[in-house]
Amino acid sequence: MTAISASMVKELRDRTGLAMMECKKALTEANGDIELAIDNLRKSGQAKAAKKAGNIAADGAITIVQDGNKAALVEVNCQTDFVAKDENFSNFSNAVAKAILASGVTEAEKIAELKLEDGQSVEEARIALVQKIGENIQVRRAKIVEGQNLAVYKHGLRIGVVVSFTGSAETGKGIAMHVAAFNPVAVSADAVPADLVAKEKEIAEAKAIESGKPANIVEKMVSGSVDKYLNEVALDRQMYVIDNDKKVADVLKATETTIVEFVRFEVGEGIEKKAEMSFAEEVAAAQAAAK
Numbered sequence: 001m002t003a004i005s006a007s008m009v010k011e012l013r014d015r016t017g018l019a020m021m022e023c024k025k026a027l028t029e030a031n032g033d034i035e036l037a038i039d040n041l042r043k044s045g046q047a048k049a050a051k052k053a054g055n056i057a058a059d060g061a062i063t064i065v066q067d068g069n070k071a072a073l074v075e076v077n078c079q080t081d082f083v084a085k086d087e088n089f090s091n092f093s094n095a096v097a098k099a100i101l102a103s104g105v106t107e108a109e110k111i112a113e114l115k116l117e118d119g120q121s122v123e124e125a126r127i128a129l130v131q132k133i134g135e136n137i138q139v140r141r142a143k144i145v146e147g148q149n150l151a152v153y154k155h156g157l158r159i160g161v162v163v164s165f166t167g168s169a170e171t172g173k174g175i176a177m178h179v180a181a182f183n184p185v186a187v188s189a190d191a192v193p194a195d196l197v198a199k200e201k202e203i204a205e206a207k208a209i210e211s212g213k214p215a216n217i218v219e220k221m222v223s224g225s226v227d228k229y230l231n232e233v234a235l236d237r238q239m240y241v242i243d244n245d246k247k248v249a250d251v252l253k254a255t256e257t258t259i260v261e262f263v264r265f266e267v268g269e270g271i272e273k274k275a276e277m278s279f280a281e282e283v284a285a286a287q288a289a290a291k
Contacts (some may be wrong), residue, residue, distance in 0.1 A: 002032030167257030
C-alpha cells in the first residue's frame with residue numbers, strides 16, 4: 001500500500017477542488033495513483049449528479065453575455081441562493097453563456113454537448129460542479145437576441161432582460177429596466193398571444209354573466225375587462241416605470257424609438273418548489289442522506 005502524503009492530497013485537491021478528506025479517501029482507494037483517483041472521482045461524481053437530479057433546483061441565476069449586436073441569456077438553476085452566489089457557480093454559468101453565444105445553440109439537450117474554453121463539455125463541467133458543491137445544478141433554458149441595438153439589464157441575480165431596439169439608447173436602457181419591473185408579455189396589444197386573450201375573455205364572461213346583467217351590458221363588461229388586461233400586459237400600454245405620468249407608447253414616440261423584441265428571464269419561473277422543511281425535518285433528511 002502506497003503511503004498517502006500531504007503533497008499528494010494537496011495536488012489532488014488543487015486539481016479537483018474537493019475537500020481534503022475526500023481527496024485522501026480517493027487516493028487511498030487508488031493506492032496513491034492520482035490519475036486513477038481523478039477517474040474514480042469523476043465516476044462517483046456522475047453517480048452523485050444522478051442522485052442529486054431528483055432534487056428540485058428552483059433557485060439559481062440569470063447570466064447575460066453580449067458580443068456586439070448579439071446577446072445570450074441563460075438560466076442556470078441550483079437548490080439554494082447561497083450556491084447561486086458561489087464563485088464556482090457563477091464561473092460555470094458565465095462559461096456556459098459564452099459557449100451558447102459562440103455556437104448559437106439554445107436547446108438544453110444540445111447545450112450539454114457544447115465545449116467550454118477549458119475543453120470540457122458543459123455536461124462534464126456540470127457533473128464536476130455538482131460533485132464539488134453538493135447540489136443539483138441544471139442549465140434550464142437559453143435565448144439569443146440579435147438586433148441593431150441591444151439594451152441589457154440585470155436586477156440582481158434573479159432577473160435578466162435584453163431589449164432589441166432602434167432609436168434612443170437612453171430610452172432602450174429605460175425600457176429594459178421597465179420590462180424587468182413590469183414583466184409585459186408582448187411589445188403591443190396586437191402581439192399578446194391569442195390564447196391569453198381568449199382565457200381572459202372567458203373569465204370575464206363568466207363573471208359578467210353571474211352579475212345577471214342584460215346581454216348588451218355583459219358584452220360591454222367583457223370588452224372593458226379584456227381592455228384592462230391588455231393595458232396591464234402590453235408593453236406599449238403600460239405606464240412607464242421612470243415616469244408614471246406617461247405610457248410607454250408616448251415615450252417611444254417622443255424619442256423616435258421602436259422596440260423590436262425583448263426577452264425577460266426570471267429565475268424559477270414555472271418551477272414548482274417543495275414546501276420548506278422544518279429544522280427537525282432538515283436534520284432527519286441529512287441523516288438519511290448520510291446513510
